[in-house]
Amino acid sequence: xANPQRLRRVAxxxxxxxxxxxxxxxxxxxVRMVTFTGVELSPDLMHxxxxxxxxxxxHDESLAGLKRAAGFxxxxxxxxxxxxxxxxxxxxxxxSVEAGMxxxxxxxxxxxxxxxxxxxxxxxxxxx
Numbered sequence: 432x433a434n435p436q437r438l439r440r441v442a443x444x445x446x447x448x449x450x451x452x453x454x455x456x457x458x459x460x461x462v463r464m465v466t467f468t469g470v471e472l473s474p475d476l477m478h479x480x481x482x483x484x485x486x487x488x489x490h491d492e493s494l495a496g497l498k499r500a501a502g503f504x505x506x507x508x509x510x511x512x513x514x515x516x517x518x519x520x521x522x523x524x525x526x527s528v529e530a531g532m533x534x535x536x537x538x539x540x541x542x543x544x545x546x547x548x549x550x551x552x553x554x555x556x557x558x559x
Contacts, residue, residue: 433474433475433476438474438476441476441512441514442469442471442479443470444512445472445479445508446467446469446470446481448508448512449467449481449504449508450466452508452511453465453500453504456507457496457500457503457504459496459499459500461487461492461493461495461496462496462497464486464493465483465484465485465493465496465497466483466484466485466486467481467482467483468482468483468484468528469481469482469525472518473518476514476515476516477518477519478518479518479519479520479521480521480523481497481520481522481523482523482524482525483497483523483524483525484524484528490524493524494522494524497522498522501519501520501522504520505517505519505520508520
């Protein structure tokens with residue numbers, strides 16, 4: 432079994448290097464607005480699941496651009512990261528950011544509704 436600390440360090444380095452490579456080396460406009468949110472490595476370091484988010488309208492285009500550039504990124508990554516073999520890159524859209532924004536919006540709506548129920552209503556005072 433691989434050392435979990437080593438896996439984490441290598442995954443973090445792969446994430447940093449991929450981010451730098453995408454922003455400095457790739458010319459594909461589909462991947463310009465991509466942010467890498469995490470990397471999971473297999474215990475044998477042969478496969479890397481790379482999670483990303485995109486500010487573009489559709490993440491499908493970004494995913495297509497990343498898949499097309501996977502071989503190029505892997506070769507450049509091999510020159511930067513000193514491990515026995517460079518892992519095969521598998522890109523996965525990270526939906527956690529969207530889910531977090533959706534939950535945040537729901538919480539804000541619930542708080543606003545709660546405040547509306549708690550706020551005192553003005554009562555008309557009747558003259559005596």
